[in-house]
Amino acid sequence: QVQLHESGPGLVKPSETLSLTCPVSAYSINTGYYWGWIRQPPGKGLEWIGSIYHSGNTYYNPSLNSRVTISIDTSKNQFSLKLRSVTAADTAVYFCARHPGNGPGDYYFDHWGPGTLVTVSS
């Protein structure tokens, strides 16, 4: 059973960069599939941030595109999120998750990490 678990600082200062990693266990990300990031502000709904393929191909939500970089490290079996120039509006629980394939009909999320709360505050 594939497992994901987000890790990174729980507190980031305004204007700085939020950085999270998602180590994957019980599955080699080099095998395939897309891997994604989703966030959820406290008490609110879900927002897809972006996704990456094991080859490094990425696609992002245009609403965050200019501030987001998602990367993958197959040697460490993990993928990462960087969100630049954060504000209080970026305070949220951040989830990493897996798409179950790499075709057009596979861009839902079948496995999720437990999520990590990142607060943006000075």
Add this chain to the structure above:
Amino acid sequence: EIVLTQSPGTLSLSPGERATLSCRASQSVSSTYLAWYQQKPGQAPRLLIYGASSRATGIPDRFSGSGSGTDFTLTVSRLEPEDFAVYYCQQYDTSPFTFGPGTKVDIK
């Protein structure tokens, strides 16, 4: 961007009752690329339905999905105590992939 609207916002029901949740898209979701998730407080969402009507692995058959185009429905035939949660729909037809605002099913 495809905007998803879910109704009702809150559904108050008793265990054993039937729950019917609606998800409407601002434009047609082709090939029924619509998923449903369940989320409980402090937990990650759990995939229930994909392809509008296919149950994910391990999901009980009291959960069913239907619909096409712009109108989709999640039905829970008989609510169990563990089914009281928030339910989200998600379209994955067109990037950016978007979620609905959620329907909370609480105990009456």
